[in-house]
Amino acid sequence: MATTAQPGTAAKPAATLSNEEILRYSRHLIMPEVGMDGQLKLKNAKVLLIGTGGLGAPLGLYLAAAGVGRLGLVDFDVVDFTNLQRQVTFGTSDVGKPKSEAARVRLSNLNPDIQIESFETQLTSANALELFKDFDIIVDGTDNFPTRYLVNDACILLGKPNVYGSIFRFEGQVTVFGMPDGPCYRCLYPEPPPPGLVPSCAEGGVLGVLPGIVGSIQAMETIKLILGTGENLAGRLLLFDALGMKFRELKLRKNPNCPMCGTHRTITKLIDYYEFCGVRGEEAPGPSVQVPEITPRELKSRLDHGDDIFILDVREPHEYQICNLKGHLIPLGELTRRVHELDSSREIVAHCRSGKRSAEAVDFLRKVGFRKILNLKGGILAWSDEVDPSVPKY
Amino acid sequence: MTVKVMIPTPLRPYAGKRASAEFQAATVGEALGHLTKEFAELRKHLFTEEGKLRSFVNVYVNDEDIRYLAKENTPTKDGDTISIVPSIAGGVS
Numbered sequence: 001m002a003t004t005a006q007p008g009t010a011a012k013p014a015a016t017l018s019n020e021e022i023l024r025y026s027r028h029l030i031m032p033e034v035g036m037d038g039q040l041k042l043k044n045a046k047v048l049l050i051g052t053g054g055l056g057a058p059l060g061l062y063l064a065a066a067g068v069g070r071l072g073l074v075d076f077d078v079v080d081f082t083n084l085q086r087q088v089t090f091g092t093s094d095v096g097k098p099k100s101e102a103a104r105v106r107l108s109n110l111n112p113d114i115q116i117e118s119f120e121t122q123l124t125s126a127n128a129l130e131l132f133k134d135f136d137i138i139v140d141g142t143d144n145f146p147t148r149y150l151v152n153d154a155c156i157l158l159g160k161p162n163v164y165g166s167i168f169r170f171e172g173q174v175t176v177f178g179m180p181d182g183p184c185y186r187c188l189y190p191e192p193p194p195p196g197l198v199p200s201c202a203e204g205g206v207l208g209v210l211p212g213i214v215g216s217i218q219a220m221e222t223i224k225l226i227l228g229t230g231e232n233l234a235g236r237l238l239l240f241d242a243l244g245m246k247f248r249e250l251k252l253r254k255n256p257n258c259p260m261c262g263t264h265r266t267i268t269k270l271i272d273y274y275e276f277c278g279v280r281g282e283e284a285p286g287p288s289v290q291v292p293e294i295t296p297r298e299l300k301s302r303l304d305h306g307d308d309i310f311i312l313d314v315r316e317p318h319e320y321q322i323c324n325l326k327g328h329l330i331p332l333g334e335l336t337r338r339v340h341e342l343d344s345s346r347e348i349v350a351h352c353r354s355g356k357r358s359a360e361a362v363d364f365l366r367k368v369g370f371r372k373i374l375n376l377k378g379g380i381l382a383w384s385d386e387v388d389p390s391v392p393k394y
Numbered sequence: 395m396t397v398k399v400m401i402p403t404p405l406r407p408y409a410g411k412r413a414s415a416e417f418q419a420a421t422v423g424e425a426l427g428h429l430t431k432e433f434a435e436l437r438k439h440l441f442t443e444e445g446k447l448r449s450f451v452n453v454y455v456n457d458e459d460i461r462y463l464a465k466e467n468t469p470t471k472d473g474d475t476i477s478i479v480p481s482i483a484g485g486v487s
Contacts, residue, residue: 166482168403171402190449191449244413
C-alpha cells in the first residue's frame with residue numbers, strides 16, 4: 001500500500017533526507033550533478049503522468065525509483081492482456097484491474113517513501129486544469145490526438161512544462177513543450193490529422209521495447225527539468241528510429257502566430273478536443289463507411305449449407321499467418337491493382353481483423369461495379385467470438 | 395542535385411515500404427512532386443485536394459522546418475535530406 005512520507009499537499013518543502021533515503025539514493029548523492037540539493041529537489045517535485053501504459057511504464061518506474069516526491073497517475077483504462085507485451089509496470093495478475101491503481105501499487109512497492117496518487121478518470125476539458133494545478137511538470141504519455149491537444153493547451157494556460165513523447169511501430173518522437181519562450185505542440189502541429197488518415201497503434205502495432213526507450217528519455221528530461229541541469233529538449237524534436245537505430249534532431253521553433261502560445265493568443269480556455277480532432281466518442285468503433293454486412297453466424301450457416309461464397313481476406317500476409325478463414329488474400333493496399341483476381345459474378349464476403357479495413361474494401365469494390373459483396377461484421381475477431389473460438393484473437 | 399527524402403513509418407505502406415528515396419530536385423516542392431509521382435498513393439496523405447501540404451505533416455530540409463524557410467519553394471542543395479514528419483499519437487495502447 002502507498003504510504004505518504006509527506007502527508008497533505010500543503011506540506012512544507014522537505015529540507016532533509018532520512019538515513020534510509022540517503023542509502024536508497026546514494027548513487028545519486030555521490031554525483032555532483034545531483035548531490036543532496038538535487039535529491040531534495042526530486043523529493044519536493046510533483047509530476048503528473050498522463051497515461052500509465054507503454055510510455056507511462058518506464059516513466060513511472062524511473063521517476064518513482066529516482067525519488068520524485070509526489071507522482072500523480074491519470075488513466076481510466078484497465079489492464080488488458082495485450083498490454084503486457086510492453087507495459088512493464090503490470091504483471092499477468094493485474095489483467096482486468098484499473099491501470100492507475102495497479103501502477104500505484106507497483107510503484108509504491110518500488111518506493112514506499114514517495115506519495116503516489118492514482119486518478120482513475122479520463123482527462124477532460126472539465127477536469128484538466130484542476131488536476132494539473134497541483135503539479136510542477138506534466139508528462140504526456142497518451143495515445144490519442146484529442147488528449148494530446150488538451151494536455152498541451154492546459155499546460156500553456158497554466159504555464160507548466162509538458163514532457164512529450166509519442167510512438168508508432170518502431171519510431172518515436174520526444175520533446176519538451178511549454179517552457180518559457182519555447183514552442184508548444186500547436187507550434188509543431190497546428191491541427192490534428194483527420195481520423196482515418198493516420199493508423200493508430202492498435203492497427204499499426206508497436207515494438208514492445210520502443211515505448212520503454214521513448215518513455216525513458218521522457219523520464220530523463222523530467223529529471224533534468226527538476227534538477228535544472230543539462231540541456232533539455234525544448235526547441236528540439238528528437239526522432240528515434242529503432243529499426244535503423246538512429247537518433248535525429250530537428251529544430252522546433254515557436255510559431256509567433258500560434259493560437260495558443262503566440263503573441264496574439266486566440267485560444268484562452270480549454271475547448272472540445274473531440275470536436276477539434278473530428279472524432280466523436282473514443283475510438284469511433286466499427287467501420288468508418290457504411291456497407292452491406294453479413295454476421296459471422298450467417299456466413300457460417302450459409303457456408304455449411306454449401307452456398308458458393310468467395311472469401312476475400314484484405315489483411316496483411318503476416319496477419320494471415322496468425323490465423324485465417326482460408327480466404328483469398330489481397331491486402332487492402334494492393335486491392336486497386338489486383339482487383340482482376342476477383343470474379344464479380346460470384347458472391348464475395350470480405351473480411352479483415354475487426355471489419356474496418358474490409359469495409360473500405362467493400363466500399364471500393366462496390367464503386368467499381370461489384371454488386372454481390374458483403375463485409376464480415378466484426379471481422380475475424382467476431383468470427384472467433386461467435387463461430388469458432390479455436391481461431392486466435394490478436 | 396540529388397536529395398534524399400526520408401519517409402516516416404506511418405507513410406511507408408503508401409511508398410512501397412521504402413524508408414527513403416532519392417531524387418534530382420532543386421526545391422523541396424520538386425522533390426515531393428517526384429515522390430508523389432512515383433508513389434501515387436502517398437499524395438492524399440501529404441497534400442490536400444487543393445494541393446496544399448497538410449497541416450499535420452511537417453517537412454524539414456536537414457534540421458530546418460520549411461515553414462520558416464520558403465515553404466515548398468525552399469531550394470535544395472546536393473546531399474540535402476528532406477524529412478517528412480507527420481504527427482503520431484501513440485503511447486498507451
